[in-house]
Amino acid sequence: MSLFLLDIFDLFQTKIGFLKSIIYYGILILPIPLVILEFKANRYLSEPILRKGIPILTIIGLIYLNPLKILFHTQTWKTQTVELINKNSGNHKVELQMKDIGALGYAKRNAEVYYLTKYFYFVLSENYDDRNFIGTDWKRIDENINEIGLK
Known part of the structure; x- marks a missing residue:
């Protein structure tokens, strides 16, 4: 997650295209199954809110950043x-x-x-x-x- 944030704001870059693609696609895809599994495993909403909040906030942040724009950033300089x-x-x-x-x-x-x-x-x-x-x-x-x- 930290490599993604540093890269999206052009602070820290890599020349390894495969690594960058894995990070970007993982950030786009991984939060959705995590939210589903978290709500399926814990039926009580009052249980660890933080574990539910992190994937939800990540999804909201990705929607704000525009997933299509994120996909175009997978190319390396x-x-x-x-x-x-x-x-x-x-x-x-x-x-x-x-x-x-x-x-x-x-x-x-x-x-x-x-x-x-x-x-x-x-x-x-x-x-x-x-x-x-x-x-x-x-x-x-x-x-x-x-x-x-x-x-």
């Missing part, structure tokens, strides 16, 4: 070009990232990211601007990664 790298920390980069959004093409962003591992990273800023980095030690490398595989 792929690095096309590493534009800048911080001289002090090799894990701190500015990248051009793209995401496949189906029939609508590709979404693009210039993101300032900090990698924890090869597959997990924090998004520090989604709108890269040269003026944000005046006075810091950055090295321009413009390395083409092409994770999507565009020609």
Whole structure:
């Protein structure tokens, strides 16, 4: 649940599409059987309200966030070009990232990211601007990664 919330608000991201899909589909599907099982197992409504409340609040939150919008978020951002790298920390980069959004093409962003591992990273800023980095030690490398595989 916490990975879902961090990812939906673009704070913590992963490049593992399968893991992200499992988390998103699990969040969409799992609360419904949990509510049914909870009410079927405990016929008394006064029994642990918290156990009944968590799946109900999750369903309400999912309806508020729009399930179709959640399904479109299952795609991961792929690095096309590493534009800048911080001289002090090799894990701190500015990248051009793209995401496949189906029939609508590709979404693009210039993101300032900090990698924890090869597959997990924090998004520090989604709108890269040269003026944000005046006075810091950055090295321009413009390395083409092409994770999507565009020609």
